[in-house]
Amino acid sequence: MTARALVLSAIADGPSTLRRPLRARDTELMSAGLRAMGSHVSTLDDDRWVVRPRPFAGPAHIDVGLAGTVMRFVPPIAGLASGPVTFDGDPRARLRPLGPLVEALRSIGVRIDASQTGGVPMTVHGSGRVAGGEVVIDASASSQFVSGLLLAGAAFEQGIVVRHVGPPVPSAPHLRMTAQMLRAVGGAVDDTTPDVWAVQPGKLSGREWLIEPDLSGAAPFFAAALVTGGQVTLLGWPRSSAQAVDRLRGLLDQMGGAVTLGTDGLTVRGTGTVHGLDADLSDVSELTPVLAALAALADSPSRLRGVAHIRGHETDRVAALARELKALGADVTESHDGLEIRPRPLRGAVFQTYDDHRLAHAAAVIGLTVPGVELNDVACTSKTLPEFPALWSSMVAGV
Structure with missing residues (x-):
């Protein structure tokens, strides 16, 4: 939500503020990228970021780090810059x-020099305008392809119509969030036809955004309640949300937890017993590592499927989870689109995180009940939650 708010604020017709934004490596890279193209983005106050839009200009360089949001949300607006914008990031x-x-951007007139793999390092040769129009795209690898085009579409001369052709687009809640946030700033969005999204050209309004807590970042803390038979509350959860709260509730219920939304926040209670599950996680794939950790500690086998696209995330998450869970003693079968996990007594070992924050979250959950589990790199959690080590320690200590 912070990434989307930053992009929309940078192309709006007036200033915007973000209340309680997520300060993490990904969002700081997004802020830096917008600044590099000329936007005024003040992030000095942790609880209040201010964005004042200015015409995008090049030359500029964007460090995408390992952030999918930066590498997919910024190139469409870089086409609006008056000059070249280069992109590169972590290996x-x-x-x-x-x-x-x-390819979609090229089809609407944006000139791009990309690497042999079709990605970064690359240069977007901004001309100060993008014609827009209709694009056909296979977004089965990432819903962010669609979101990136939609977020920029109102600034294109003809708007944008995105038609997806291919296997189902994953992470549907993220697309609903994109459409909801566009409408909140005056964007005319039509998403009534399956696999077609249209944004009309027009000016977007600056506004104040109140950023919700991040459900994906909360997942390991909720999982902690299940494996310990404890209780965890995420403070300040809103009554309505574009995030997949109901889906999470159902998954945790199946695995032996109880989720309730009260006046203080979103609470998960566990019994200390975790049940296996068979679930298609295509719409909530970010939860796969933590759910796989729970599955390794369950009292029955699990099948997690529909997540082939997470092989292209920060690491090949399917392969990495299979490898690391096996190293702890779990019986794991890797398929093209997921994992079958048959619990066994687990042992301590060094859990490799592959620079992936979600892998670190999974290891932390298992380490609550299996002695001797060590993370080779917990610093990778700074990607989306720099406070993770401190928050985890304080939770375990009950302070």
Whole structure:
């Protein structure tokens, strides 16, 4: 939500503020990228960021780090810059899928020099305008391809119509969030036809955004309640949300937890017993690592499926989870689109995180009940939650 608010604020017709934004490596890279193209983005106050839009200009360089939001949300607006904008990032970023978005932008007149793999390093040769129009794209590797085009679409001369052709687009709640946030700033969005999204050209309004707590970042803390038989509350959860709260409730219920929304926040209670489940996680794929950790501690087998696209995330999450869970003693079968996990007594070992914050979250959950589990790199959690080590320690200590 912070990433989307930053982009929309940078192309709006007036200033915007973000209340309680997520300060993490990904959002700081997004802020820096917008600044590099000329936007005024003040992030000095942790609880209140201010964005004042200015015409985008090049030359500029964007460090995408390992952030899918930066590498997929910024190139469409870079086409609006008056000059070249270069993109590069961490070594793994060069392997993350980007080609369908690049081809879609080329089809509406944006000149891009991309790497041989179709992604970063690349240069968007901004001309100060993008014609827009209709694009056909296979977004089965990432819903962010669609979101990136929609977020910029109102600033295109003809708006944008995005038609998806291919296997189902994953992470549907993220697309609903994109459409909801566009409407909140005056964007005319039509998403009534399956696999077609249209944004009319027009000015977007600056506004104040109140950023919700992040459900994906909360997942390991909720999982802690299940494996310990404890209770965890995420403070300040809103009564209505574009995030997949109901889906999370159902998944945790199946695995032996109880989720309730009260006046103080979103609470998960566990019994200390975790049940296995069979679930298609295509719409909530970010939860896969934590759910896989729970599955390894369950009292029955699990099948997690529908997540082939997470092989192109920060690392190949399917392969990495299979490898690391096996190293702890779990019986795991890897398929093209997921994992089958048959619990066994687990043992301590060093859990490799592959620079992936979600892998670190999974290891932390298992380490609550299995002695001797060590993370080779917990600092990778700074990608989306720099406070993770401190928050985890305080939760375990009950302070």
